[in-house]
Amino acid sequence: MNDITISIQDKTYRSKHAEDRQHQVIADLQLGVGRNEFVCLLGPSGCGKTTLLNMIAGLDSHYQGKIQIGSLATTARIGYVFQNPRLLPWYTVRQNIEVVFEQTPPAALIDSLLADMQLSDVQQVYPERLSLGMQRRVAIIRAFAINPDILLMDEPFVSLDAPSARQVRNLLYSLWQQRPHTVLFVSHDLREAIALADRLIFLSPPPMRIISDIPVHIPRELRNDEAQIEAFREHLLNQHPAINGLL
Amino acid sequence: MLTDTFKLNQSAITLLSLLALLGIWQLAAGLVHSQTLPYPLQVAQVFWQATQSGELPYHLGVTLLRLLVSFSIAMVLGCAIGVTLGNNKTVDAFFDHWLVIFLNIPALVTIILCYVWFGLAESAAILAVVINKLPNVIVTIREGTRALDKDLLEMAECYRFDRKKTLVHVIWPQLHPFVMAATRSGLALIWKIILVVELLGRSNGMGYQLHLFFQLFDVASLLAYTFAFVAVIQLIEWLLLRPLDRKALRWRR
Numbered sequence: 122m123n124d125i126t127i128s129i130q131d132k133t134y135r136s137k138h139a140e141d142r143q144h145q146v147i148a149d150l151q152l153g154v155g156r157n158e159f160v161c162l163l164g165p166s167g168c169g170k171t172t173l174l175n176m177i178a179g180l181d182s183h184y185q186g187k188i189q190i191g192s193l194a195t196t197a198r199i200g201y202v203f204q205n206p207r208l209l210p211w212y213t214v215r216q217n218i219e220v221v222f223e224q225t226p227p228a229a230l231i232d233s234l235l236a237d238m239q240l241s242d243v244q245q246v247y248p249e250r251l252s253l254g255m256q257r258r259v260a261i262i263r264a265f266a267i268n269p270d271i272l273l274m275d276e277p278f279v280s281l282d283a284p285s286a287r288q289v290r291n292l293l294y295s296l297w298q299q300r301p302h303t304v305l306f307v308s309h310d311l312r313e314a315i316a317l318a319d320r321l322i323f324l325s326p327p328p329m330r331i332i333s334d335i336p337v338h339i340p341r342e343l344r345n346d347e348a349q350i351e352a353f354r355e356h357l358l359n360q361h362p363a364i365n366g367l368l
Numbered sequence: 369m370l371t372d373t374f375k376l377n378q379s380a381i382t383l384l385s386l387l388a389l390l391g392i393w394q395l396a397a398g399l400v401h402s403q404t405l406p407y408p409l410q411v412a413q414v415f416w417q418a419t420q421s422g423e424l425p426y427h428l429g430v431t432l433l434r435l436l437v438s439f440s441i442a443m444v445l446g447c448a449i450g451v452t453l454g455n456n457k458t459v460d461a462f463f464d465h466w467l468v469i470f471l472n473i474p475a476l477v478t479i480i481l482c483y484v485w486f487g488l489a490e491s492a493a494i495l496a497v498v499i500n501k502l503p504n505v506i507v508t509i510r511e512g513t514r515a516l517d518k519d520l521l522e523m524a525e526c527y528r529f530d531r532k533k534t535l536v537h538v539i540w541p542q543l544h545p546f547v548m549a550a551t552r553s554g555l556a557l558i559w560k561i562i563l564v565v566e567l568l569g570r571s572n573g574m575g576y577q578l579h580l581f582f583q584l585f586d587v588a589s590l591l592a593y594t595f596a597f598v599a600v601i602q603l604i605e606w607l608l609l610r611p612l613d614r615k616a617l618r619w620r621r
Contacts, residue, residue, distance in 0.1 A: 175522075209537065210620075211541040223528070
């Protein structure tokens with residue numbers, strides 16, 4: 122059973138100034154994502170990955186086609202980690218997490234998430250005083266804390282240095298294992314994608330379509346093993362030479 | 369320690385600067401030696417008498433009340449219209465021309481027209497002030513609305529903030545500096561206009577009194593009232609606007 126069923130015939134950006142300047146982003150894209158599946162979307166920059174996530178999140182409804190989420194599309198909770206952290210600068214770290222709750226925020230859960238992400242000490246600090254990496258971690262907590270049905274992540278580790286990226290990635294991964302839910306993860310980094318995902322979806326430059334859809338069969342307990350990841354990557358690139366040109 | 373000395377220096381400079389101004393005044397009054405430029409002490413005496421007789425507080429109070437009413441109406445209306453125009457390009461394109469015309473009508477013209485059309489009444493006076501102030505508020509708030517961060521609005525939409533929650537947590541904190549700017553420039557503008565309004569068509573208030581002193585060539589009273597006026601503006605700035613600024617901006621780096 123699919124958790125997300127995407128069937129888009131056409132998504133075109135129209136320039137407001139000139140009628141003739143149209144830019145087709147997506148043409149005939151079919152994609153199903155299973156419940157609690159961790160799917161990575163990979164493709165060249167500007168291919169429309171962010172647009173697709175925005176459409177799934179319901180932020181962009183100007184397209185022809187249908188996106189169905191779960192069985193009750195209106196009540197699905199969506200956590201979205203944007204490419205930039207998008208924290209409210211006038212609220213502290215903790216307030217930024219608490220503000221997304223409709224009812225009383227679960228203090229214990231927020232405490233433990235802050236501790237997991239090593240942000241307990243700065244929970245009363247305003248975001249602009251924190252490094253970008255810390256702000257990204259806050260944004261990840263915010264998305265996780267609402268216990269979403271679907272988690273959308275748009276290159277959440279970009280512009281982090283390698284050790285921080287690895288650290289946050291491991292934290293994300295352990296959070297996901299504690300509380301599995303459907304994840305759509307956009308990435309540029311093939312190693313990162315292999316380490317995290319159940320399935321890799323390779324996308325073409327616009328108009329976007331799926332080039333290949335590859336399951337990652339490395340057992341979960343071996344995902345921290347660099348050699349395993351590297352071997353899978355080598356194999357993948359040999360089997361599908363077209364991918365190399367995309368990344 | 370360092371900041372303490374700095375603060376001390378600053379207040380010393382303020383004191384010195386005000387004393388210098390007073391000194392120049394005293395000197396000039398001595399040189400001119402005429403009723404048209406009274407000594408600081410004379411003005412202080414007039415101020416004290418006018419305050420004790422209740423005359424100055426009464427007229428100042430009347431003017432402050434008019435200020436409060438017209439300012440509140442202009443701010444509420446201006447914020448509502450400004451947000452609407454900032455959010456809707458078509459409506460904005462239509463009303464932009466009106467705005468430009470109203471911005472360029474001299475204050476005096478609006479005042480005279482209001483009195484001619486609606487009579488020498490309190491409501492006409494308030495209306496004249498509101499019409500003068502409103503376009504400024506609209507333009508400032510419209511700018512603020514256009515500058516709203518789309519990323520944060522998307523975040524709010526994605527996390528299912530309802531209208532009220534979005535307004536309180538996302539929009540208001542961003543509009544706040546623009547509202548403060550409109551408040552500051554608005555107070556400065558209204559202070560000046562309201563005196564003319566009173567001078568032309570009211571039988572009380574600061575403007576009316578100043579007109580009276582002009583006819584009597586009573587410069588000492590004129591200056592005494594002016595100082596009361598300046599003092600009230602500074603009090604509003606220190607006791608109301610600055611604390612509001614500080615409270616709202618403590619998150620900034």
